Amino acid sequence: MIEKTAEPVPVLEARNISKTFKAATHEVRALDGVSLSVARGECLAIVGESGSGKTTLANMLLGIYPPSAGEMFLDGQMLPTRRSLPLRRAIQLVQQNPLSSLNPRRTIGASLRLALDVHDIGARQERKTRVAALLDEVGLPAEFASRYPSALSGGQRQRVAIARALACEPEILVLDEPTSALDVLVQARVLRLLDELRHRKALTYVFITHDLAVVRNIADRVAVFERGIMVEMADTETIFTNPGNAYTRSLIGAIPIITDEEEALRKTVLENKSAH
Amino acid sequence: MSDPILSLLDLKLGFKTYEGLVEVLHGISLRIGRGEKVALVGESGSGKSVTARIILGLLQELKSARISGAIHFDGADLEKLSRRERQALRGTRMSMIFQDPTSSLNPVFPIHVQFHEVLRRMDRNLTQRQGMQRAISLLTDVSIPEPERVLQAYAFQLSGGMNQRVMIAMALANEPSLLIADEPGTALDVTVQAQTLHLMRDLVVRKGTSVLFISHNLGVVREFADRVYVIYKGRIVEHGPTDALFGQPRHPYTKALMAAVPRITGGGIPDIPENSEAFLDPMIDHEVEVPA
Amino acid sequence: MRRTLSILLSNPLSVIGLLLVGTVVFSAIFADFIAPFPSHRGAVVDFSNFNQPPHWPNIFGTDLVGRDLFSRILYAYRISLMLGVVVLAIAVPIGVTVGLAAGYLGGWVDFVLMRLTDVFLSIPPLVLAMSVMGVLEPTLTNGMLAVTTMWWPWYARLAYNVTRSESQEGYVLAAEIIGASRLHIMFREILPNCVPSIVTKMTLDLGFVILIASSLSFLGLGVQAPTPDLGSMVAEGGNYLPDSWWLTVFPSLAILIAVFGFNLLGDALRQVLGADQ
Ligand SMILES: Nc1ncnc2c1ncn2[C@@H]1O[C@H](COP(=O)(O)OP(=O)(O)OP(=O)(O)O)[C@@H](O)[C@H]1O
Ligand SMILES: Nc1ncnc2c1ncn2[C@@H]1O[C@H](COP(=O)(O)OP(=O)(O)OP(=O)(O)O)[C@@H](O)[C@H]1O
Ligand SMILES: [Mg+2]
Ligand SMILES: [Mg+2]
Numbered sequence: 025m026i027e028k029t030a031e032p033v034p035v036l037e038a039r040n041i042s043k044t045f046k047a048a049t050h051e052v053r054a055l056d057g058v059s060l061s062v063a064r065g066e067c068l069a070i071v072g073e074s075g076s077g078k079t080t081l082a083n084m085l086l087g088i089y090p091p092s093a094g095e096m097f098l099d100g101q102m103l104p105t106r107r108s109l110p111l112r113r114a115i116q117l118v119q120q121n122p123l124s125s126l127n128p129r130r131t132i133g134a135s136l137r138l139a140l141d142v143h144d145i146g147a148r149q150e151r152k153t154r155v156a157a158l159l160d161e162v163g164l165p166a167e168f169a170s171r172y173p174s175a176l177s178g179g180q181r182q183r184v185a186i187a188r189a190l191a192c193e194p195e196i197l198v199l200d201e202p203t204s205a206l207d208v209l210v211q212a213r214v215l216r217l218l219d220e221l222r223h224r225k226a227l228t229y230v231f232i233t234h235d236l237a238v239v240r241n242i243a244d245r246v247a248v249f250e251r252g253i254m255v256e257m258a259d260t261e262t263i264f265t266n267p268g269n270a271y272t273r274s275l276i277g278a279i280p281i282i283t284d285e286e287e288a289l290r291k292t293v294l295e296n297k298s299a300h
Numbered sequence: 301m302s303d304p305i306l307s308l309l310d311l312k313l314g315f316k317t318y319e320g321l322v323e324v325l326h327g328i329s330l331r332i333g334r335g336e337k338v339a340l341v342g343e344s345g346s347g348k349s350v351t352a353r354i355i356l357g358l359l360q361e362l363k364s365a366r367i368s369g370a371i372h373f374d375g376a377d378l379e380k381l382s383r384r385e386r387q388a389l390r391g392t393r394m395s396m397i398f399q400d401p402t403s404s405l406n407p408v409f410p411i412h413v414q415f416h417e418v419l420r421r422m423d424r425n426l427t428q429r430q431g432m433q434r435a436i437s438l439l440t441d442v443s444i445p446e447p448e449r450v451l452q453a454y455a456f457q458l459s460g461g462m463n464q465r466v467m468i469a470m471a472l473a474n475e476p477s478l479l480i481a482d483e484p485g486t487a488l489d490v491t492v493q494a495q496t497l498h499l500m501r502d503l504v505v506r507k508g509t510s511v512l513f514i515s516h517n518l519g520v521v522r523e524f525a526d527r528v529y530v531i532y533k534g535r536i537v538e539h540g541p542t543d544a545l546f547g548q549p550r551h552p553y554t555k556a557l558m559a560a561v562p563r564i565t566g567g568g569i570p571d572i573p574e575n576s577e578a579f580l581d582p583m584i585d586h587e588v589e590v591p592a
Numbered sequence: 593m594r595r596t597l598s599i600l601l602s603n604p605l606s607v608i609g610l611l612l613v614g615t616v617v618f619s620a621i622f623a624d625f626i627a628p629f630p631s632h633r634g635a636v637v638d639f640s641n642f643n644q645p646p647h648w649p650n651i652f653g654t655d656l657v658g659r660d661l662f663s664r665i666l667y668a669y670r671i672s673l674m675l676g677v678v679v680l681a682i683a684v685p686i687g688v689t690v691g692l693a694a695g696y697l698g699g700w701v702d703f704v705l706m707r708l709t710d711v712f713l714s715i716p717p718l719v720l721a722m723s724v725m726g727v728l729e730p731t732l733t734n735g736m737l738a739v740t741t742m743w744w745p746w747y748a749r750l751a752y753n754v755t756r757s758e759s760q761e762g763y764v765l766a767a768e769i770i771g772a773s774r775l776h777i778m779f780r781e782i783l784p785n786c787v788p789s790i791v792t793k794m795t796l797d798l799g800f801v802i803l804i805a806s807s808l809s810f811l812g813l814g815v816q817a818p819t820p821d822l823g824s825m826v827a828e829g830g831n832y833l834p835d836s837w838w839l840t841v842f843p844s845l846a847i848l849i850a851v852f853g854f855n856l857l858g859d860a861l862r863q864v865l866g867a868d869q
Contacts, residue, residue, distance in 0.1 A: 073489040086769055112771040125762030129784035135763075139770045178344070185766075192770060207343040207516060209572050212560035216569045234490055237562040241569050264564060278494035279564055280519025282546060286564050318598050 033100045034061035035228050036196055041094030043080050054080040056252040067222060067229040069239040071275065072249030078232045082198045085230065086117055113143050116189035120201035122181035126173040132184050133169030139191035158187040162217060179210035196228045204235065215242060236279050240264055248272045267293060305477050305510045306332040311369035313350055324350055325534040337511040339525035341518060347534045348514045352480050356396060357386035374477060391421050395471040396480045400487040401463035405455035411466055412451035422474045438469040442499055461492035468500050472507065479504060482514045497524060518561050522546050530554045532579055540586020552578035599864050609856025616850045620670040627663035635818040643836055653838035661838065664820040665846045671821060676801040679739045680794055687747025688790060692778045695755025706752060712745040718807060725813040735814050739804055750793055754786045788865035792858055799854030806847055822847050
């Protein structure tokens with residue numbers, strides 16, 4: 025195990041969690057004995073292909089459904105199956121598709137206010153200014169509060185989704201493919217915003233993606249999932265210079281790249297496999 | 301190069317809507333040589349798919365579409381063809397592959413029936429047996445291990461990657477002169493996508509098929525195409541050979557596009573300015589401007 | 593709003609629908625002012641002028657006791673529309689709440705509520721209404737009750753289907769993760785997304801409620817004399833066909849216009865509100 029950080033208590037920890045879904049005819053083992061921990065202020069990337077169990081892990085961290093086996097801890101305290109409001113508030117989610125994650129028939133302002141109302145954050149009268157402040161935090165003008173999602177571009181919608189997650193003042197953000205529905209230019213801006221927010225607000229990220237190039241530029245550590253099993257976990261640098269797992273290498277080999285330096289790096293990584 | 305398989309000259313497109321005419325393409329010129337693989341890249345809504353649909357003669361059927369400009373395919377003026385003639389071109393001399401392979405295949409019929417339909421467009425008298433044999437050899441070309449089994453299956457019984465290979469095999473079944481691939485396989489996993497793209501590239505090179513490859517993924521384009529057109533808001537802003545364009549992007553928009561792609565060598569996330577005026581700078585053509 | 597209107601007006605069928613519905617609603621509301629003989633809505637008898645074909649001032653002719661048919665049709669519209677509005681005002685909230693709860697909460701709530709809905713849906717509407725009316729007195733109130741019992745399940749189904757698909761949307765998940773209550777999610781998040789299909793169906797249904805109410809009174813189970821009702825007028829007039837054709841033809845046309853108008857308008861709304869996607 026390459027547990028780099030010697031943090032006394034990780035902010036989030038999963039111990040040996042598994043999840044089995046019962047389908048009509050058979051069982052699907054979506055996650056199999058996964059243990060990982062996230063240090064405060066860290067960005068942990070979860071990578072793997074479709075069906076490898078990334079979203080299943082996220083859903084359990086968020087308490088959408090409980091694991092079939094194993095435990096989860098927040099700040100050293102075990103997370104119960106039914107979570108109280110403060111526990112829910114601590115872990116928030118940004119989804120992949122902002123078109124579906126924002127209610128098309130509610131204004132941006134109403135969507136942002138929901139979190140404030142549910143968790144009773146700030147005095148009633150000042151919630152309007154809080155909404156404006158939230159929009160400002162993600163680089164959007166305050167007028168957007170009265171607009172509907174359809175009047176926003178994809179990147180703007182994703183910024184709103186981020187603002188909504190921040191409205192709960194969480195400790196941890198789970199980001200499930202937050203930029204894979206966006207264009208490259210927009211993706212770059214949203215990623216930059218996320219990176220900046222993490223540092224400014226000392227947030228902890230669990231960043232789910234299949235795009236390793238993104239991971240390289242935003243994550244501190246990477247966990248690689250393959251069919252429900254965590255096959256590798258290392259700090260980002262190691263994953264990209266000396267991956268220990270054949271599957272990780274195949275993921276790196278599949279990244280479409282655009283510069284010669286990247287080509288060279290990819291080549292060394294792929295050739296290294298004989299060394300292992 | 302002197303006799304392109306496809307050429308677009310000053311192609312314009314607008315849509316009539318309740319708010320008035322919305323212009324989508326502002327005069328696109330583009331040329332694909334025989335056996336050439338040309339990519340069209342640009343962000344969402346820049347007009348890539350509508351260009352493809354005009355070439356395929358699909359948008360011409362839409363009442364609200366206003367199209368002008370010249371489109372020549374294999375020497376013939378597409379606009380002069382009748383609806384039926386255009387229809388006869390599709391799936392025979394010109395074919396296409398779409399983003400999501402699984403939903404592009406018909407769920408109600410097994411693969412072999414759909415294959416037969418495609419093959420019969422070329423040869424009306426094709427028998428079941430001949431069709432099967434052709435299909436098997438075509439599926440072998442795309443490295444499908446058990447073609448007989450796959451032919452009996454339905455699309456939903458196959459994986460996304462398998463369906464994508466079937467789509468490629470079908471698109472190339474009638475040996476088209478031009479293949480249009482609109483974001484092929486973006487719905488697939490990265491590794492599967494990489495595999496099928498390599499396979500498709502090898503196959504079109506072997507058969508000498510010309511390709512118009514549409515994508516917003518610069519990395520994929522770099523690995524696939526001989527020449528690249530960059531489109532921004534309905535205008536071509538830069539075009540040239542892949543190596544030249546990637547080695548030395550010159551238009552501000554292309555530069556921003558390239559800078560925005562995260563690198564596996566690291567270096568952090570670049571600061572990309574909001575859509576700037578410079579993105580509308582005049583077009584840069586590497587082929588005429590590259591100094592000797 | 594202006595966009596909605598311009599889309600509506602660009603389609604000739606929608607314009608016809610709008611005009612027909614407008615005419616029906618206008619005549620119902622202003623029957624007192626339009627009707628040449630407002631008193632003929634009640635038990636008036638004028639044997640000097642009974643069973644007359646259309647002539648001035650009785651442009652639709654007169655009925656068997658000498659009342660102006662045109663005036664009676666206007667008042668019948670008023671009753672029919674009122675019936676439709678009241679029925680929908682009861683059936684829609686009940687049906688939609690049932691559908692929302694079953695669709696969002698799932699599990700046994702879904703099972704119980706939707707089986708109940710299915711039971712109601714499996715009985716032919718007219719039969720259900722007839723049995724209610726057969727047991728109870730055939731008054732206007734009971735007529736409404738009868739039609740309501742058979743109408744809410746359709747809205748339960750509709751709301752259920754929309755809710756089931758909306759529940760898969762990311763915004764519902766987002767609200768759950770924030771910790772919003774189930775009531776909030778059902779009524780503030782999901783319901784607004786059901787509104788287009790509900791409004792569309794309501795428009796279509798106004799026509800059908802009128803038709804069903806007419807069918808009931810045609811069978812002698814609906815609104816009772818002397819209150820004017822399109823269904824009973826057709827039923828009565830039928831006995832005097834073909835000689836006194838106006839007794840049947842004009843009330844039938846009136847039903848046709850209302851049903852047709854609401855259908856055209858409903859279809860147009862469906863397109864404009866994008867309820868069918
Ligand atoms: N509610 C469920 N019922 C049954 N099976 C499920 C359920 N949710 C997920 N699965 C299965 O569990 C496995 C892991 O799914 P998961 O959504 O976690 O994958 P993922 O890594 O997020 O993939 P993607 O990249 O496609 O989002 C898959 O095989 C999936 O079919
Ligand atoms: N039938 C139509 N009516 C009106 N506008 C349309 C129609 N089809 C496309 N458009 C508009 O034309 C523009 C170009 O669309 P197109 O689908 O070509 O984009 P694209 O470059 O393929 O984007 P993406 O990467 O998202 O597929 C968009 O602004 C789109 O809204
Ligand atoms: Mg997922
Ligand atoms: Mg497109």
